[in-house]
Amino acid sequence: MGTPRTLFDKIWSAHAIVEREDGSTLLHVDRHLIHDVAGVIIGELAERGLPVRRPDRTFAVPDHYAPTTGRAGPDPLSASPHAGHIRALEAGARETGMTLFALDDIRQGIVHVIGPEQGITQPGTVLVCGDSHTATHGALGALAFGIGASEIAHVLATQALWQKKPRTMRVTIDGALAPGVQSKDVILALIGKIGAAGGTGHVIEYAGSLIRSLSVEARLTICNMSIEAGARAGMISPDETTFAYLEGRPFAPKGEHWEAALAHWRRLPTDEGARFDRELTLDASSIAPMVTWGTSPEAALPITGRVPDPAEVADRERRTDMVHALEYMGLTPGTRLDAIAIDRVFIGSCTNSRIEDLRAAARVVDGRRSVVPAMVVPGSGLVKAQAEAEGLDRIFRDAGFEWRDAGCSMCVGMNGDLVASGERCASTSNRNFVGRQGRGARTHLVSPTMAAAAAVTGRLTDVRRLLQGGA
Ligand SMILES: CC(C)[C@H](C(=O)O)[C@@H](O)C(=O)O
Numbered sequence: 001m002g003t004p005r006t007l008f009d010k011i012w013s014a015h016a017i018v019e020r021e022d023g024s025t026l027l028h029v030d031r032h033l034i035h036d037v038a039g040v041i042i043g044e045l046a047e048r049g050l051p052v053r054r055p056d057r058t059f060a061v062p063d064h065y066a067p068t069t070g071r072a073g074p075d076p077l078s079a080s081p082h083a084g085h086i087r088a089l090e091a092g093a094r095e096t097g098m099t100l101f102a103l104d105d106i107r108q109g110i111v112h113v114i115g116p117e118q119g120i121t122q123p124g125t126v127l128v129c130g131d132s133h134t135a136t137h138g139a140l141g142a143l144a145f146g147i148g149a150s151e152i153a154h155v156l157a158t159q160a161l162w163q164k165k166p167r168t169m170r171v172t173i174d175g176a177l178a179p180g181v182q183s184k185d186v187i188l189a190l191i192g193k194i195g196a197a198g199g200t201g202h203v204i205e206y207a208g209s210l211i212r213s214l215s216v217e218a219r220l221t222i223c224n225m226s227i228e229a230g231a232r233a234g235m236i237s238p239d240e241t242t243f244a245y246l247e248g249r250p251f252a253p254k255g256e257h258w259e260a261a262l263a264h265w266r267r268l269p270t271d272e273g274a275r276f277d278r279e280l281t282l283d284a285s286s287i288a289p290m291v292t293w294g295t296s297p298e299a300a301l302p303i304t305g306r307v308p309d310p311a312e313v314a315d316r317e318r319r320t321d322m323v324h325a326l327e328y329m330g331l332t333p334g335t336r337l338d339a340i341a342i343d344r345v346f347i348g349s350c351t352n353s354r355i356e357d358l359r360a361a362a363r364v365v366d367g368r369r370s371v372v373p374a375m376v377v378p379g380s381g382l383v384k385a386q387a388e389a390e391g392l393d394r395i396f397r398d399a400g401f402e403w404r405d406a407g408c409s410m411c412v413g414m415n416g417d418l419v420a421s422g423e424r425c426a427s428t429s430n431r432n433f434v435g436r437q438g439r440g441a442r443t444h445l446v447s448p449t450m451a452a453a454a455a456v457t458g459r460l461t462d463v464r465r466l467l468q469g470g471a
């Protein structure tokens with residue numbers, strides 16, 4: 001039988017081409033996704049006379065700079081100051097023959113939403129993208145990680161990449177979630193526990209009965225934020241849930257190729273007895289709906305808590321950081337988290353913009369009204385169309401939400417969808433850094449149902465109270 005191996009070990013060794021004396025390994029890359037922030041790199045490569053090695057394994061989509069309004073018009077980019085980025089990506093993709101999901105293609109969306117949605121992301125593959133949230137794709141049993149600009153060029157030219165082998169960590173999450181608790185709360189609770197550097201140098205595999213019970217979409221949310229725990233990647237051993245999700249998707253294998261792929265994928269899960277460099281456990285039943293109060297995703301607490309007091313923190317550096325975070329966030333120690341009034345709500349981003357996220361938020365919003373400006377930005381054109389077919393757009397619009405076109409939008413504001421300075425936003429995205437949603441903007445990270453609850457009450461609210469009929 002040989003030594004038991006982890007999912008990570010199996011993928012790593014199957015993709016290792018050669019090892020260098022310094023310990024780096026040249027890895028074969030199966031899938032390369034490229035978005036509009038990196039689009040110019042395609043043209044730069046051509047200028048150096050280098051062809052794209054495997055355009056058939058390279059997939060391009062504009063998302064960061066995508067306008068989320070006016071997309072139905074004749075030239076949706078005419079009013080955009082960022083049109084150049086999108087045009088460079090689209091032209092580069094067309095010239096080199098890579099698959100392009102252009103801005104006017106219904107399949108366009110956030111790169112980490114459309115990879116799984118199209119079946120491009122597959123178990124056992126090495127998938128890279130010039131984006132830190134590439135970890136998302138690991139939810140399907142891929143080894144997926146973000147790369148930098150020079151590495152993008154390297155992969156475009158060679159379809160391979162030098163990597164130092166990371167260490168492995170398993171996070172076992174057993175038990176069931178209480179009503180009103182979502183997978184976003186699970187990952188926020190984990191980051192709150194281990195810290196924003198808790199996973200540094202590691203690839204995290206999420207395991208345990210909770211993970212097995214989750215849908216692929218919920219798993220994607222967890223893997224998405226692995227990077228916010230400092231990890232190189234996040235992954236989940238593929239199972240029947242994974243296979244059922246992938247079957248029939250446009251880029252998934254078909255017919256006899258599907259059968260062969262299934263046989264291969266079934267051998268991928270971490271073997272009984274395989275060793276990880278670190279092991280952690282988390283009890284799912286103890287997790288409450290979470291909110292962040294500070295300027296790092298690790299500043300996460302149950303909504304039933306209060307804004308923490310720096311005076312109670314012994315470590316001087318941590319105390320100073322907390323003082324700065326509270327000052328930026330405009331918060332006073334001891335304030336109940338559910339008493340914090342918000343100015344705006346954003347439901348979107350590669351963390352929480354898939355159909356299940358929108359359904360969950362719509363259930364809370366249904367029959368209520370948002371008392372603050374709020375918007376929903378579906379993760380892809382297909383998610384948007386599905387939501388419209390189900391009437392979710394009506395629920396959101398009737399409640400006063402804006403219903404936008406797909407893109408990164410207010411997660412990072414690169415397309416101009418910004419939170420104003422001093423404004424407080426409840427957001428389903430993954431980063432609450434200083435200035436993340438706009439200069440001076442204050443971000444509270446929450447789940448989709450918690451964002452919906454915040455919208456209809458105007459403050460951070462324990463969604464469980466709304467679900468029970470109270471307010
Ligand atoms: C702009 C892009 C390269 C960046 C990333 O790497 O993650 C963005 O997607 C983000 O979420 O901050």
Ligand code: SF4
Pocket residue numbers: 063064110112131133349350351407408409411412429430
């Ligand atoms: S949605 Fe946000 S986190 Fe995701 S890729 Fe876009 S900017 Fe990055």
